Amino acid sequence: MRAMDKNRLIVAAGAVALGIILQLLIWNGTLNAYYAQVLTMMSIFVIMATSLNLINGITGQFSLGHAGFAAVGGYFSAIITTRLQLPLPAPMIFTISLLVGGLIAALAGFLIGLPTLRLKGDYLAIATLGFGEIIRVLFLNWKYVGAAAGMWGIPGYTNFIWAYMLAVLTVIFIVHFMNSSHGRACISIREDEIAAETMGINTTKYKVMAFTFGAFFAGVGGAVLGHLIRLLHPATFSMTFSVEILLMVVLGGLGSITGSISAAILLTFVSEALRKFNELRMVIYALMLIGIMLFRPQGLFGRKEFSLDLLTDSRFMFKSSKNRGA
């Protein structure tokens, strides 16, 4: 137990140190604006991937609606920052807009979750896919937020440190949730829904809960994204976006948070690195995915977590997240 607490401190300190170092490097110009932007994108995708993992990997409910939740969060937060003239300092406006975006996305997740979570597997995937499209088309036709022309003039509040901090908070939230009894209830639904129910677990409640939390962070991610690229367009939140996030989750390993983080960073990096070979980019990207699925279908990390405990006390580099108890 002691060693674990110590390792947790090391991880926390490491996360803080990494954030500070990167921010300092950005300030003194070692990392130029382009790299800062890539790092910010990585952080945003960490938020998106880990929150989707909460739904798909941990609770085992196959959702393809993440772009929809991100759109809800993005648009509503942008309404706060552009349409309302709040007499507050910028960071506060941004915080409020992130919260509002997240909460409205969570509400959407809750409302969508109640009826659709009775569906299983492919059927749920199709239903959530449909939901994502409905959201996109709604924004495409909503004049107040620019309809097909998109929403312009969004202030560029997002910078690296905002995105990084939010990513860290998201990860902390999800990891803590996973290691609680509520998280175990979600995991038990993934493992065997009927058995979970006979263990006295209200499966509907926990499925909706996971969906709502996942949607909240997707909404926050969408809000951060909107204030980074300063333009929201319905086309950004198409099915491709959902699929891209899903790829990160599957690549990292369904149910592995560290896997999702690594995959989000890796895939953002790869897609940027391949920008030079623009025509071949998607081909290489796809080939890489096929290769990984052939040689490691459970994803890079499987269901395991990379953890420091192991470096200190065990034979393996990877340890099951589920064995933390003792």
Add this chain to the structure above:
Amino acid sequence: MPILETKQLIKTFGGLTAVSEFDIYLNKGELIGLIGPNGAGKTTAFNMLTGVYQPTSGQINFLDESVVGKYPYEITQKGIARTFQNIRLFKDLSVIDNVKIAYHQNVNYSVLDSILQTRKYRQEEKEITEKALEFLKIFKLDHKSQEYAKNLPYGEQRRLEIARALATKPKLVLLDEPAAGMNPQETQELLGLIKWIREYFDLTILLIEHDMSLVMNVCERIYVLDYGKIIAHGTPQEIKINPRVIEAYLGEEVPVC
């Protein structure tokens, strides 16, 4: 006063009547067997008792309260636990986590407590872990607490499934063919285990079983189900010589000309 009582329980699937005229009662502390040929409707009856299926009509009273229309998780919370014919462990979770999940209904800390890792959360998690370990010790599984459930030998998986069901603190346990797929020695061990948990946890047990020696050995009363109907009810001795039971299991006697 019976702890569980069903009255005129009927379940139809479309035009097929899977179970009808299902009337049983279980007194507190009894160990009752439910036997019948394949397809007689035993598991359907179990599924109705645990809320997996809704009965088409009829009553189920548990502790003087109707449980018809309740969700399976509510029925578990009321004190009916079950195991499955085909073991349904959380295979990819550790042995101890399988038991910890059963404690879920008794957890008092909120989601917020776990996110903020409050003292309440840490305290309760510590208690749950200790309790789960202690529980595994009773079932002699504590040395394997960190192993994946799927890696246990078959007999131990059964034991873990029973342990997990008991961790929900039930008053009534329904065991669905616990001896299925076991060799005679494992069956003997299971027999001992069933007798022992009944004493130790002060339980009432309803047992579905094909293995006649097991049923005849441990059960006080036996219900025999055939074509969805209770055709006989009585002590093992009575059941053994009941002509309708013999007919259901072995077929009719051909009259000697």
